[in-house]
Amino acid sequence: MLDDRKLEVLKAIVTDYVSSREPVGSKALVERHKLDVSAATVRNDMAALEEEGYIMQPHTSAGRIPTDKGYRLFVDRLAQIKPLSSAERTAITSFMNGTADVDDLVTRTVRLLAQLTRQVAIVQYPVAQRSTIRHVEFILLTPDRVLVIVVQSSGRVDQATLEVPVTDESELHALRSKVLAAVIGKTPADAASALASLLEGVAPDARSFAGPVVAGLLEAIAAEPAAHVLVAGVPNLASGPFFEANLRPLLEALEEQVVLMRLLGEAAGDDVTVRIGQENTDEPFQATSLIASGYGADFSASLGVLGPTRMDYPSTIAAVRAVARYVSRFLTVG
Template identity: 60%
Template sequence: MDDRKLRVLGAIVTDYVATREPVGSKALVERHSLDVSPATIRNDMAVLEEEGYLAQPHTSAGRVPTDKGYRLFVDRLATVKPLSSAERRAISSFLAGAVDVDDIVHRTVRLLAQLTRQVAIVQYPASSSATVRHVEVISLSSDRVLVILIDSTARIDQHPVTLSEYTEDELETWRGRLNAAVAGRKPQQADAALAELAAEPEFDEAGLGLIVAALRTMLAYDPSNEVVVAGMPNLMRYGASYQQAIGPVVDALEEQVVLLRLLGDAVAEHPGEVTVRIGQENPYVPLHSTSLVASEYGSDEVWASLGVVGPTSMDYSSTISAVRAVARYVGRFLAEG
């Protein structure tokens, strides 16, 4: 494809993203410095349509990009729109107040939805080197306690446990035994230590046993099997042309397994880079009207993925820039934490 046809395709993508209306040759000549006549532009548009990069919704209408056209446009993006200094400051300050991993994930997904005005998806990070930092058992009432597990990545998990009865002295003893068994150990090692504790002859099944069972459940939990979604209302801003697709898209975005597969497959294609999957490149049929822009985030020891989903007519340059920037900021924040 020659440079002029690439410029025509790029101009049509740019105008269609901005207006959501089919683009005609006259509008291209008026809005872009293509230095050729409308007749030449019409010929180029006809060739691009014949080759599958453009489509004509109606006989008298202009053209709209196809998935193939968007793919070529994204692959030939010479520059990604840089974030403004205000946007960079907003990212930094938005994340600066986070107190733990859960807070980081929820701040990140809200931030990404605001920056891109798309639906944001953030996977919880998993740490290959996480260890148990501390176990706390707090009295809630005469027959209930709260078991709290804190790991070295600042992830906090908690589970209420109902006991028949207990004393404060027993709680103190149990805290000491539990922390002696699991503190400083990886989850699998900590679980094995708790199993050994439960096998001791004098083990208290009714009290400490219930607390140990809750802890083992928390240790078995893999946070990377969970994603958080924000920005669903952003789908509504694309107008009537996208309304029919919204229902299936929303249903798909509510399926954790689907989202994990989407993110995992996408970032596996180009590790360390921002990946863009357009339309039917997505393996899940209800999402064929959308594009996914995804990236890994984290460090060598704490890793996960994030991204945004929106109509194929999204602003790819700005979206890629935002996803890349947020992934880098969050990764740096986790590494420093």
């Protein structure tokens, strides 16, 4: 067990290294952090921390830098989560205001996280298993083109444009009324079954019109987002010399949807999860730290940021937590 003074020395080393990106020496720690002990005492504490594997010396005559084990102890016991400033809270609200649908929400969220943390942001599309159909609209664009719009309770909006001759617009309104009665309040799966039954009940002479419209509606309901995970802020990886040896495999891993889904899936939950260095199971990410949180009504989707292990953990944890809570409120209320 480390005593309180050694823990304070470790905290000071992590804080200074994150700020300066330079190995930290004992004299600098005493001067900057008012430790009320001599530099020799701090050197002894640093030697003990190094022996326990919490810090290391990158090369002879250099100061010390934290190890993954040191960062883990810092996150678990020493870090105090920084409250967001009023400017940051205002930025989140203003950036997310006016969100139109789930696609727009995910796009805004991933951009916001990258800007707030200056790291790589990763956002998984929300799982819509509990979503229900809120509204369906048919819009006659031209005499032979109909726009079908489906709005789900999650805020997701899907649409399809159909080539269907409409000789009598009242037929379109009548079909819409039947569709609304059949699908409103149902899950997409139940709505699809209801639409199949509805089509069976349409008179044979009307099926040439109703069939393509219902088929287009089924396609809109079943549509999936083009990507399961969105990524933003990749250029932030170039802001420091921390990935020089591993940048190529890391960039390749960031392009793999399955890998990102697994990475975020391991961090799903109702609170912030921090994975540091070797704690990440995929090799390309073992020189990084992941800070992630579940979001949504049942926390079944995740969002987070990926960056060097030398990261401002208190501020990044606060940003990820705040954005996840905001998005959850949007999906729950919306």
